[in-house]
Amino acid sequence: MLEIRAELKGGVKVNAYIAGHEIKTDQKPEDGGENTAPDPFQYFLASLAACTGYYVAKFCLTRDIPTDGIRVVQRVIPDPTGYVDTLEVDIELPASFPEKYREAVLKAGSQCMVKKTLENPPEIVVQTVVR
Incomplete structure (x- = not known):
């Protein structure tokens, strides 16, 4: 089991701790940050774009394909209420990327664990615990 701890750090700053890493968060001034x-x-x-990039990088590295010029660009399309309606993810390849691998790199990027989790969401249980 993986455990992530989040600590309130003053104002609306919250830091999360996972696998020995600290992730600092804040809010925009209009939201009190x-x-x-x-x-x-x-x-x-950002985790979706970064995860996709990881799978693309692994694909390229195992085939000795240079990763220079490869980018993952993600667009967030909101619904009328402002919630996320669609996440579009483009794997941008340079013209030098081998034609024979273009379909395969798309499949590799689509294996992203974040994408798969969004497609098959887990149950989320929020509770209070007094210690």
Whole structure:
């Protein structure tokens, strides 16, 4: 089991701790923050692009394909209420990327664990615990 701990750090800053790493979060000034770090939802959204990039990188590295010029660009399309309706993820390849691997790199990027979790959401249980 993986455990993630989040600690309130003053104002609306919250730091999360996972696998020996500290993730600092803040909010925009209009939401009471100082904008010193991304907000948690921005990290959530960025995790899809970063995860896709990881799978693309692994695909390329195992085939000795240079990764220079490869980018993952994600767009967040809101619904009329402002919630996320669609996440579009483009794997941008340079013209030098081998044609024979273009379909396969798309499949590799689509294996992203974040994508798969969003497609098959887990049950989320929120509770209070007094210690």
